[in-house]
Amino acid sequence: MKSKLAVLAVLLGLFIISGIIIAQVAKDYDTVLGVWLTGKADAKVQIYKKNNKYYGKIIWLKTPNDEHGKPKVDKENPDENLRKRPILGMEILTDFVYDEDYTWEDGDIYDPKSGSTYSCKMYLSKDYKTLEVRGYIGISLFGRTEIWKRVDEQ
Secondary structure: OHHHHHHHHHHHHHHHHHHHHHHHHHHHHHOOOEEEEOOOOOEEEEEEEEOOEEEEEEEEEOOOEOOOOOEOEOOOOOOHHHOOOEOOOOEEEEEEEEOOOOEEEEEEEEEOOOOEEEEEEEEEOOOOOEEEEEEEOOOOOOEEEEEEEEOOOO
16 A cells, blocks of 8 residues: 555656746747847837747837828838838747747847848846847748847836
8 A cells, every 4th residue: 555655656746847838938938928029229129928939029119100190101111001000019930940049030020120030049148038030031041149138127
């Protein structure tokens, strides 16, 4: 009887430990969620999760209107049909998946200033306060990194 209780206790302990590990991994996935100030401090991007992938949209612009006082639009977009869509509210980060070690990859970033879309990776600092956003063409070696700062508390 004592051996059955010992086995049961060990199994229960393993079950609890595995639950803690799974919860920690799930928490790591979502540490990128929140609001981020871009490197030039001209926009805030809200990163959110949808269908187990990560996306980001512009929720604030330092200068939301053009020189005529009208809301800025996506005038550089190569698709003529999208050139009148507003930049505020635009989804610029798409389809990111969590890899490991506070890294999200396999996503794209759209730059409304140039109308270009780039492959992208994101690296979160261990203190959750800065996010390296690296856009690139082809391989990550050929690209540019911008440091975004968290503006909400994690």
